[in-house]
Amino acid sequence: MKREDIADLMAFAIIAEERSFTRAAVRLGLSGSALSHAIRLLEERLGTKLLNRTTRSVAPTAAGQRLLARLAPALGEIAEGIEALAEERGNPSGVVRINTHGSAALLHVVPRLRALREAHPGIVIDLAVNDGLVDIVADGFDAGIRYGEQLARDMVAVRIGREVRTAVVAAPEYLADRPAIRSPSDLLQHDCLSWHLRTQGEQLRWQFLQDGQKLSVKVRPVFMANDFSILMAAALSGSGLAYLLKEQVIEHLNSGQLIEVLPDYSVPHEACYLYYPDRRQMRPAMRAVIDILKDADP
CATH class of the missing domain: 1.10.10.10 (Winged helix-like DNA-binding domain superfamily/Winged helix DNA-binding domain)
Incomplete structure (x- = not known):
């Protein structure tokens, strides 16, 4: 040849x-x-x-x-061989394909891109955003990123983010002329902006802690989407209440554009994990990406 x-x-x-x-x-x-x-x-x-x-x-x-x-097998071995040589020179390189939850990408990957670029300029991260679970091996991905409760089986998992809390938020304009919200049951009287679980064909139930027990509420949605940035934008527009991670909306809470309701009922949300197939030999570029993302977790 x-x-x-x-x-x-x-x-x-x-x-x-x-x-x-x-x-x-x-x-x-x-x-x-x-x-x-x-x-x-x-x-x-x-x-x-x-x-x-x-x-x-x-x-x-x-x-x-x-x-x-x-x-595929032969080209994979060639690529790994080239990357191994690059690592011997201290320069891992190549494309690392990651399937990720949208909010996880914004909170845990994008903030680390500059550090990755400075440490390993030969590495390119190719993100595919998908909020359902996918077969990363069958779909040709090197890794996936999901929150703890969504981890796939038979995978090695590395935590890349700390545990966070959920928050129910709305714009001041929405709350101004609406019934007071003192407990999770009051949400049934309100317009809610709900996450749609496409893979399960239903809306996400809102979880709370009440008297030390977990409480699940099926709210009345007036709008559904499977992208947190869209739900946040809808909340900012005054369209209703959104159930999001507090980390996602902290800047808008600090600026007063959004107000948190029911903070005493907030429930912890599992940490974010990067997961990948259990392989004896890992690509150098993949190892470098894991190290950078892992270092971001305090």
């Missing part, structure tokens, strides 16, 4: 992973036209079409899927 064949096969695998010539070209540091030309020549050499191309998407053909299945 010629050297250019290996390079073109790796390019093909990245295009199939990204489902986009544009994104693949960025990862490879090539122009889109150069990448397209390389794949066309590869297909000519192999005598078969590997990718179906439309104006909106790129996907492997049946032949391309069969080739990918054969290539």
Whole structure:
């Protein structure tokens, strides 16, 4: 096999992973036209079409899927070998793909990006936001980030955030002309902005501590979403009460844009964890990312 064949096969695998010539070209540091030309020549050499191309998407053909299945182990070993050499020089590199809960990304990953970049400029984190549980191995991710109670089984878990508390919040404009909220049962008289658990097909029940016991309340939602930033924006607009992590809204509480109700009933929320498959040999880039995120946990 010629050297250019290996390079073109790796390019093909990245295009199939990204489902986009544009994104693949960025990862490879090539122009889109150069990448397209390389794949066309590869297909000519192999005598078969590997990718179906439309104006909106790129996907492997049946032949391309069969080739990918054969290539994946070998290309993975090549990538790990290159990264291992880089680590020996003190420079782990490569793309680390992480599937994460949206709020976890904002609270625990984004604040550490600068530190990661300064320590390991050759590492790129590729985040995919998904608030349900996914099979990170089947979907090609290196790791996942979820809150404690959502951890997948048979995974190694590393805590990257401390335990936080929940908060029911609303804008002053909403609370001004609404019934007083003195206990969780009073929420049933209010407009609530609720988290929709897409994977379970139902809304999230709001949890509280009352007389030392956990209390679960199924509120009356006037709006549902599965993105905390949307729920927070809705609360800021005066549309109702939102049930969020206090860390998510602390700046708005300090500024007075939001007011917390029922603070004495607030329940602890489990810490955030990064989890990954139990493998004997971990990619150097993955280890570096874990170390940076773990160091952020006080």
